[in-house]
Every structure is written in structure tokens, then in C-alpha cells.
Amino acid sequence: MPERRIRFSRGFAAWYAGGALLLLGMALWLYLMGDYSRIPLPAALFLLMLVATLLSATREEPSRLAAYLALICGYLLIAVELPLQSGLPALWVGLPPVLTLLLLPLGPAMLLNLALTPVWLSLLGNGELDRPMLLSYLTLVIVAALVPWEQVRQHALLRATDPRDPECPAVERDTLHERLLSEAERASLLEQPLAVLLVHLPQLEMAGEQFGAQARQALLNGFCQAVDRCCREHDILGREGPGDFWLVLPDTTESGALLVQQRLDQVVAQTTLVETGQMQVRRRLCRPRLGESWQRFEQRLQAVSQSLADG
Amino acid sequence: MQTKYKVGLLRGNLLLAALLLATLALATTALTEALLLWLAATWLAITALLLAFNHRRPATVPWQLLPGLLLAALLWLEPGQHITWLWAWAVLVMLPQPRWLLLLEALLAVTTWWPLRDLLGLEQWALTGLLLAALMLLGLSRALDLRALRQQTLQRARLVPGLPLWPGTRLSRDLAVERARSHRQGVHAELLLLHTPRHRCWTLAHRLCRLTHRFEPCYRLDATTLAVILTSRGRREAEARRQALWHHLEIRGPGRATALPDLVSLDNERQALARQAAGLQTSGEAVDA
Numbered sequence: 001m002p003e004r005r006i007r008f009s010r011g012f013a014a015w016y017a018g019g020a021l022l023l024l025g026m027a028l029w030l031y032l033m034g035d036y037s038r039i040p041l042p043a044a045l046f047l048l049m050l051v052a053t054l055l056s057a058t059r060e061e062p063s064r065l066a067a068y069l070a071l072i073c074g075y076l077l078i079a080v081e082l083p084l085q086s087g088l089p090a091l092w093v094g095l096p097p098v099l100t101l102l103l104l105p106l107g108p109a110m111l112l113n114l115a116l117t118p119v120w121l122s123l124l125g126n127g128e129l130d131r132p133m134l135l136s137y138l139t140l141v142i143v144a145a146l147v148p149w150e151q152v153r154q155h156a157l158l159r160a161t162d163p164r165d166p167e168c169p170a171v172e173r174d175t176l177h178e179r180l181l182s183e184a185e186r187a188s189l190l191e192q193p194l195a196v197l198l199v200h201l202p203q204l205e206m207a208g209e210q211f212g213a214q215a216r217q218a219l220l221n222g223f224c225q226a227v228d229r230c231c232r233e234h235d236i237l238g239r240e241g242p243g244d245f246w247l248v249l250p251d252t253t254e255s256g257a258l259l260v261q262q263r264l265d266q267v268v269a270q271t272t273l274v275e276t277g278q279m280q281v282r283r284r285l286c287r288p289r290l291g292e293s294w295q296r297f298e299q300r301l302q303a304v305s306q307s308l309a310d311g
Numbered sequence: 312m313q314t315k316y317k318v319g320l321l322r323g324n325l326l327l328a329a330l331l332l333a334t335l336a337l338a339t340t341a342l343t344e345a346l347l348l349w350l351a352a353t354w355l356a357i358t359a360l361l362l363a364f365n366h367r368r369p370a371t372v373p374w375q376l377l378p379g380l381l382l383a384a385l386l387w388l389e390p391g392q393h394i395t396w397l398w399a400w401a402v403l404v405m406l407p408q409p410r411w412l413l414l415l416e417a418l419l420a421v422t423t424w425w426p427l428r429d430l431l432g433l434e435q436w437a438l439t440g441l442l443l444a445a446l447m448l449l450g451l452s453r454a455l456d457l458r459a460l461r462q463q464t465l466q467r468a469r470l471v472p473g474l475p476l477w478p479g480t481r482l483s484r485d486l487a488v489e490r491a492r493s494h495r496q497g498v499h500a501e502l503l504l505l506h507t508p509r510h511r512c513w514t515l516a517h518r519l520c521r522l523t524h525r526f527e528p529c530y531r532l533d534a535t536t537l538a539v540i541l542t543s544r545g546r547r548e549a550e551a552r553r554q555a556l557w558h559h560l561e562i563r564g565p566g567r568a569t570a571l572p573d574l575v576s577l578d579n580e581r582q583a584l585a586r587q588a589a590g591l592q593t594s595g596e597a598v599d600a
Contacts, residue, residue: 011452018445088431091439094395101402102449135338136395139331144402146328146355149321151457154407158460161468178475182525189524190498190544233488251496 013057016070020049023073041080045073067103074099079123089124090133096120097141106148113141165239168220169228176238176246177298183236183250184294195257196301197247197264199227199283200308204243207276215275222271222279230263244305257285282308318362325359344389351381375408379416386423390430397424397439401446405454407461413451420447470531474520479532483577489540490571498542499549500571503556504584505537506564512537515560522559536581540571557591569594 023046030039052066052073078096097113104112121134159166163175171179180196187194201223208216227237227247236248249257261283271279284304288297329352336348354377382403385393400420404413424443428436470476477485486502493500507515516537520529523539530538541556543549553568565587569580573594583594 011455015445015449015452018448022441022445088391088394090392091394091397091431091435094398095442098398098401098446102405102446102453132338133395135331135335136393139328139335140395140399142324142331143328143355144399145324147402147405149324150406151453153321154457154461157472158464158468160472161470162464163467163469178525182475185524186526186542190496190542192496234492251492 010057012063012066013053016049016053016056016066019070019073020046020053023049023077041076045077048073071100071103079119089130090136093120093124093133093137094140097137098144101144101148106145106152109148110141110145117141167217168224168239169237170224170245171236171238173238173240176236176240176248179236179238180246180248180298181294183248184288184297187250187288192251193253194288195249195252195254196286197249197257197261197283198286198301198305198308199223199245199247199264199281200305201243201245202280202282202311203276211275215273218273219276219279222273223268223281226267226271226279227264230260230267235260240302240305241309244309246301246305254285254287257287261285282311284308322359322362325355325362329353329355329359339389339392341389344385344393347381347384347388351378373408373412375403375406375412376415379403379412379419383419383423387426390423390427394427394430397427397443398446400443401450404447404450407454407457413454417447471517474517475525476516476520476529476531479530479536479538481528482530482532482538485528485540486571486574486577489542490574493542493571498544499546500540500542501549501553502569502571502574502577502580503539503541503553504532504567504569504580505539505560505562506566506584507535507537507562508564509534515562518560519556522556532581536584541568546570553591553593563589565589566591567594568592 023042027039027042027046030036030042048069052063052069055066055069056063075096078092096116100109100112103109117134117137121130121137124130125133163171165172183194186192201219204216204219207219223245224237227245231237231247231249234250236250238246238248240246247260249260252260264281264283268279268281273279286297286301286304288294292300332348332352332355336345336352339345339348382396382399385396400416400423404416420443424436424440427439431439466478466480468478470478489500505515505519512531512534516529516531519537519539523529523541527539527541532538541549541552543552549570557566565584567580567584567587568591570593574580580594
């Protein structure tokens with residue numbers, strides 16, 4: 001996942017760099033043409049784009065500030081240069097909203113586009129209201145927004161349907177509860193035992209605060225690998241909270257579960273990470289009591305998980 | 312199921328877009344353009360009404376082709392009047408879509424930009440082309456992000472939020488896990504493959520998920536095949552459950568059950584299902600007959 005983000009951010013950085021080069025080219029062109037009064041704008045914007053390039057090249061996340069800087073450059077260039085061009089205003093009025101939609105997330109982009117409607121129309125229509133142009137501008141803004149909407153929808157859909165936690169290979173919370181319920185149902189129907197091992201990682205919060213996201217990720221990965229080494233393929237590791245994990249052990253008797261717990265202790269004791277040192281876990285074993293309803297069992301699990309987190 | 316995504320807002324945006332396109336259609340005088348705009352408006356309005364929150368996709372022709380073709384037709388017919396729409400190409404490449412469609416869209420963008428030379432004059436024409444190319448690259452880089460995420464996730468994501476309906480890619484791994492597990496527990500597990508009519512596949516999938524136990528995962532292998540792993544205490548109970556399930560689902564096509572220990576490979580079973588006549592068969596019986 002982080003690799004993907006870095007590649008994504010580099011793509012943006014390359015794009016900003018391209019924009020900066022274009023602006024530099026424009027300034028040189030104006031210099032060669034002897035049009036000295038128009039040079040300061042592209043020269044200044046070139047510097048802004050350079051800042052945007054550096055901002056997005058040095059960060060892992062796509063930088064919002066860089067996007068705004070690029071947007072300001074685009075706006076200024078369009079606003080100053082367009083009235084000079086004698087061409088079709090209908091062509092150029094479509095450029096700023098599309099640029100906004102491409103650079104910003106949907107919400108801010110729509111606000112900005114709608115708020116700037118009078119600005120673009122008066123700039124390009126020489127102060128008079130051009131009805132057809134207003135209509136086509138608004139239609140473009142509204143229709144083009146459907147594409148980012150589709151992206152938002154796809155993102156939400158992926159998040160809602162992905163059984164995995166976004167940060168580690170464990171199962172995410174809703175799926176965990178669903179799997180726990182289904183395993184409890186299976187255990188009662190087939191008369192099989194069931195055990196749940198509750199684990200809390202006390203170092204996780206501290207690792208994130210003191211050593212940054214990478215140390216936190218390393219801790220999560222190390223823990224998931226440790227669990228992976230000491231459980232079977234149909235055991236379910238789920239993430240109940242940021243540092244709280246539930247390991248659901250279907251068809252496992254108490255002695256079997258104690259064995260898993262012991263193995264986990266051994267593996268964890270052997271795991272030492274560079275920044276956080278030896279990995280620590282707090283864990284407790286829970287089994288459904290005779291005649292206990294599933295809801296009561298789940299509530300008990302949550303209470304025990306909470307008490308583990310509190311120390 | 313909590314999602315931060317607001318269906319109502321998207322539906323509103325779709326309807327508003329349809330309305331604006333209809334207004335634009337009323338304002339144009341030429342018949343073909345008005346027809347194109349009406350078509351677009353109707354499409355958006357219908358989409359707004361049919362909007363569903365699942366991974367349902369049309370099988371053969373991707374819908375992303377339609378907006379691309381509409382846009383191209385509009386720009387070819389009357390570039391002077393609808394030239395504002397030229398920039399929409401940059402947004403259109405942001406859609407999640409197959410690679411060949413991206414290439415086609417790039418090609419269409421070039422063919423709509425090329426004839427503008429007379430209209431714009433050489434200098435502005437070149438500038439427009441350059442800017443459009445840059446914006447399309449930006450749109451593409453935004454699309455790539457989602458594309459990578461989709462490719463990773465679609466293999467393992469459920470097909471409908473909140474429903475234990477999984478893609479067929481998971482089945483072979485789950486079969487191996489379930490086979491080992493049921494063998495150790497001494498319970499009877501079987502794979503049931505169902506052939507459904509294309510138009511009833513999703514409704515039957517929903518019904519299948521409701522009729523089976525929560526711990527029995529359902530799979531959609533392709534547009535006409537559903538699969539489920541049934542777990543029962545013994546062979547006799549499995550037989551009864553299978554018959555009841557078959558009765559409640561009201562499928563008239565072929566169906567095929569195989570006990571997991573007898574299963575050779577999933578592909579074999581699917582081929583056998585394709586050759587088989589309508590009705591429910593178990594693979595053991597087929598060997599006897």
C-alpha cells in the first residue's frame with residue numbers, strides 16, 4: 001500500500017514539474033518575442049509550480065497544498081491570458097472547472113466551481129451575461145462532477161465490501177463480528193467447541209506517536225506474521241480496535257487454545273523490532289459458557305478486550 | 312453497514328445533470344444534437360433511478376463506452392456550439408475502465424480536437440491540444456490510483472455489501488481449507504453448483520445466501536453459475552438439506568452436488584455441470600448410472 005501511494009504521488013510530482021517547465025518555456029518565448037511586460041507572470045508562476053513539485057515529491061501522501069498551488073497558477077494564467085486571446089470564449093470557459101475537478105477532491109472542487117461561476121463568465125463575456133455560455137458552463141460543471149462521484153462510489157464500495165483491514169492482513173471489524181457469529185452458529189449446530197483469544201498491542205499507539213507511521217506499520221506486520229505462524233488456516237484474526245485483535249479459533253478445545261496461546265507467547269518473545277524493541281502483547285482466552293447466548297458472549301468479549309486495553 | 316458515501320446526493324447530482332442536459336437539448340435547434348442530448352439526459356435519469364450499491368457490472372460492453380461516444384458525436388457534429396465540452400475528455404479518463412477503452416477515448420479525443428484547426432487558428436489550436444493532453448495525463452494519474460486499489464481488492468471483496476456472496480476467485484482456496492477442516496471434524500461438506508438463467512442470477516444469489524447457514528459461503532462463478540459449500544452433520548442430513556434448498560430456489564436448470572472428499576477439481580465439476588441435463592444430480596449417483 002505505501003509503495004502504491006509513493007508511485008501515485010510521484011506521478012503528480014512529474015505532472016507539476018511538466019507544468020513548471022511549460023511556464024518556463026512560455027516566459028522564454030515571451031522574452032524572445034520581445035514582449036517583456038508579460039514575462040513576470042509566467043516567471044512567478046514557474047516558481048510556484050516548482051514549490052508544488054518539491055512539496056509533492058517529498059511527501060508520501062498526495063499533497064493538498066501542492067494541488068492548491070497548481071490550481072492558483074492555472075487560475076491566474078487563465079484569468080490574465082484569456083482576455084488577451086481573441087479566440088472562442090466558449091472553449092476557454094470549460095478549462096478552469098475541469099482543472100479544479102482534476103486537482104481537488106469532489107466537495108471542495110464543486111464549491112469552488114460554483115462560487116467562481118460569475119468570475120469566469122464576466123472575465124470571458126466582457127462583463128455581459130451570456131446566457132448560452134452560462135448554461136453550458138453549469139452543465140459541464142454538473143455533468144463532469146459525475147465522474148469523481150463514480151470514483152467516490154467505487155472507493156466506498158471497495159471499502160464496504162473488502163473483508164480485510166486497510167492497514168494489515170487481519171479481517172476488519174464488521175466482517176470479524178459476522179465471522180464470529182457464523183462460527184458460533186456452526187459450533188452450536190455441529191456441536192463443536194469454539195475459543196477466542198483476545199490480544200491487545202500496548203506498544204501500537206506509542207510506536208505511532210514516537211517513531212512515526214512506519215514503526216507502527218512494522219509493529220502491525222510483525223504481529224500479524226507472528227499470529228500467522230502459530231494458527232491454522234481457518235482461524236480468523238480480526239481487528240476489533242486499533243490495537244485490539246481477536247483471534248477466533250473454531251473447533252478448538254480449551255487445551256488446544258491454551259497451546260495456541262503458549263505458541264503465540266513464544267513467537268512474540270522472539271520478535272524484536274528495530275524501533276520499538278521486543279514486542280509485547282496482553283492476551284486472554286475466552287470461551288462461550290454453557291447456555292450463554294451469542295450476544296452475551298460478544299458483549300463479554302468486548303468488555304474483556306476493553307479491560308485488556310486499559311491494562 | 313456504515314458507509315460515508317451518500318447515495319441521495321449522487322442521485323440528486325445525476326438528476327440535476329439530466330435536467331441541465333435536457334435544457335441544453337431544448338435550447339439547440341439542430342435535430343441530431345438535440346437527440347444526442349436527450350439520449351444523454353435519459354440515460355442519466357435512468358441511471359439515477361436504478362442506482363445500486365454493489366459490484367454489479369454489465370457482462371459484455373462496458374457502459375463507459377456510452378459517454379465517450381456521445382461526447383465524440385456532439386463534438387463532431389457541431390464543434391462551434393459545444394466546444395466547451397472538449398475538456399470533458401480529461402475528466403472522462405478518470406473513470407475506472409478497461410485499458411482498451413482508455414486508448415479508444417484518447418483516440419476519440421484526438422479526432423475531435425484535430426478538426427478544430429480551422430475554427431481556432433493554428434496557435435490556439437496547438438495550445439488547446441497541449442493543455443488537453445496535459446489534463447488527460449492528470450486525469451489518468453488519478454484513475455491509476457483507484458485502478459490499483461480495485462485490482463487488489465476485487466479478488467477478495469464480497470460482491471454485495473453485507474452479504475456473504477464472494478467472487479469465484481476465492482472458491483478454490485476456500486475449498487481446500489474447508490476440505491481439510493471438515494475431514495478433521497468428521498462432518499459432511501459438499502460443493503453445490505447451480506446453473507441459473509442470466510437474468511435471475513442476482514436474485515437467486517440473494518435467495519441462496521438467505522437460505523443457507525451463515526457459515527456456508529456462497530460464490531458467483533460467472534453470470535450463470537452459483538456455488539455454495541454446504542456443511543451438515545451427516546450424509547443423510549446433507550441430502551435432506553440439498554433437496555429442500557433445491558425446492559425453495561425453484562431453479563429449473565442443472566444443479567450438481569459433490570462431496571468434498573470426492574472432488575477432483577473445480578474445473579471438472581464445472582464442465583460436468585455444463586454437460587449435464589436439467590435437474591439436481593449428485594456426482595456419486597452419476598457414476599452409478
